[in-house]
Amino acid sequence: MNNTTDSHMTRIRFWTIAAILILLAITPRPLSAAETEVPFSQWLEGVRQEAKAKGISGNFLKTALAGVQPIKRVVELDRRQPEFTLTFWRYLNNAINDKRISQGKEMLARHKDLLQKTAERYGVQPRFIAAFWGLETNYGRTTGVFPVLSATATLAHDGRRSRFFRSQLLAALTIMSRGDVDHRVKGSWAGAMGNFQFIPTTYKDFAVDADGDGKRDMWNSFPDMFASAANYLSRSGWQKGWTWGREIRLPEGFKVDLTGLNVRKSISRWRALGIKQMDGKPLPDVQTEASIVLPAGYNGPAFLVYKNYRTILTWNRSILYAIAIGHLADRLVGGAPFKSNHPDVEIRLSRNDIKEMQRLLSAQGFDTGGSDGVVGPQTRLAIKAFQKKSQLPADGYPTMGLVERLRNSPPGG
Numbered sequence: 494m495n496n497t498t499d500s501h502m503t504r505i506r507f508w509t510i511a512a513i514l515i516l517l518a519i520t521p522r523p524l525s526a527a528e529t530e531v532p533f534s535q536w537l538e539g540v541r542q543e544a545k546a547k548g549i550s551g552n553f554l555k556t557a558l559a560g561v562q563p564i565k566r567v568v569e570l571d572r573r574q575p576e577f578t579l580t581f582w583r584y585l586n587n588a589i590n591d592k593r594i595s596q597g598k599e600m601l602a603r604h605k606d607l608l609q610k611t612a613e614r615y616g617v618q619p620r621f622i623a624a625f626w627g628l629e630t631n632y633g634r635t636t637g638v639f640p641v642l643s644a645t646a647t648l649a650h651d652g653r654r655s656r657f658f659r660s661q662l663l664a665a666l667t668i669m670s671r672g673d674v675d676h677r678v679k680g681s682w683a684g685a686m687g688n689f690q691f692i693p694t695t696y697k698d699f700a701v702d703a704d705g706d707g708k709r710d711m712w713n714s715f716p717d718m719f720a721s722a723a724n725y726l727s728r729s730g731w732q733k734g735w736t737w738g739r740e741i742r743l744p745e746g747f748k749v750d751l752t753g754l755n756v757r758k759s760i761s762r763w764r765a766l767g768i769k770q771m772d773g774k775p776l777p778d779v780q781t782e783a784s785i786v787l788p789a790g791y792n793g794p795a796f797l798v799y800k801n802y803r804t805i806l807t808w809n810r811s812i813l814y815a816i817a818i819g820h821l822a823d824r825l826v827g828g829a830p831f832k833s834n835h836p837d838v839e840i841r842l843s844r845n846d847i848k849e850m851q852r853l854l855s856a857q858g859f860d861t862g863g864s865d866g867v868v869g870p871q872t873r874l875a876i877k878a879f880q881k882k883s884q885l886p887a888d889g890y891p892t893m894g895l896v897e898r899l900r901n902s903p904p905g906g
């Protein structure tokens with residue numbers, strides 16, 4: 494390499510670096526969340542004033558808020574997005590296994606009298622209380638490791654869902670100032686507390702002091718925690734003496750349009766439409782309304798669900814969670830596993846697959862309301878509309894087959 498080339502290269506390097514520096518200087522840099530917001534300590538002072546205005550004692554607030562710090566891990570956990578969608582059988586196998594069933598049976602036996610008393614008072618059967626307990630915290634084994642005040646304060650300050658978490662933080666302060674729980678208490682990263690993982694607003698509104706010691710203790714008092722869970726369910730519309738639903742067999746050629754929680758019919762109407770129990774017997778002759786849920790789409794298991802299924806959904810909006818609660822409750826009292834065939838392979842869609850599907854649907858005029866990689870209600874409606882137009886069973890359920898079909902169907906075609 495001669496000198497001329499050498500200095501030429503140096504010049505190129507110089508101008509390349511200069512160009513990068515200029516680009517960096519003129520490109521608008523998005524401000525990070527922390528830079529756009531009030532500093533944490535200043536922000537927390539605002540919370541203190543608001544809590545005080547709500548009547549919480551200044552002395553208590555001074556002590557309780559003294560150690561409150563933002564927790565980086567909590568923000569990470571809040572922003573984490575699963576790479577793959579949940580599938581029905583994977584979710585169910587994760588939620589319900591032999592150990593969880595045998596431990597639940599043991600808990601039902603150990604707390605038999607107390608659960609019976611709670612059931613008489615609130616109308617929620619012991620097996621359901623035990624099922625929530627099992628799914629929420631593995632019967633009290635995992636109640637969370639994050640200080641509730643710091644966790645909710647972190648998320649309230651963070652800005653992504655600040656309004657919701659500010660109300661959780663204020664509710665937590667209210668509960669603690671009343672002496673229900675210590676201000677240093679720990680819970681989930683999102684502030685859910687105790688054996689039944691009540692978020693602070695639920696705790697504030699529905700927890701019960703059943704043992705009469707003046708505190709609503711969801712950690713150490715079995716009477717308090719069972720009564721609180723039952724009270725919450727009862728006040729959310731639990732129908733005494735009723736179950737949640739059952740696995741069913743759909744008749745040949747059943748119109749998938751009739752499935753979904755928005756379609757409600759009497760049991761006798763469903764009987765007339767050919768719905769049967771899994772063993773082929775007719776549905777029980779009872780007077781109630783029910784809907785059909787297909788958690789794994791048209792080719793998966795089908796469930797007839799009653800009012801209490803909807804009550805479970807007020808506790809947790811996931812249709813998979815609600816089926817898992819109902820099924821675990823049944824298994825705890827000797828119910829059989831589901832009878833529908835497991836698919837050999839469950840193909841999970843990745844976030845990127847879902848995003849692509851959303852883009853393709855929108856391009857074809859089926860508006861998914863953006864392509865965020867999450868299958869929400871609007872995306873399900875868009876899938877349903879595409880399926881109808883393509884004369885497929887319109888279950889609104891995303892599959893790899895559907896993604897492939899969209900890839901091969903030209904926009905407007």
Ligand code: CA
Nearest residue numbers: 702704706708
């Ligand atoms: Ca108590």
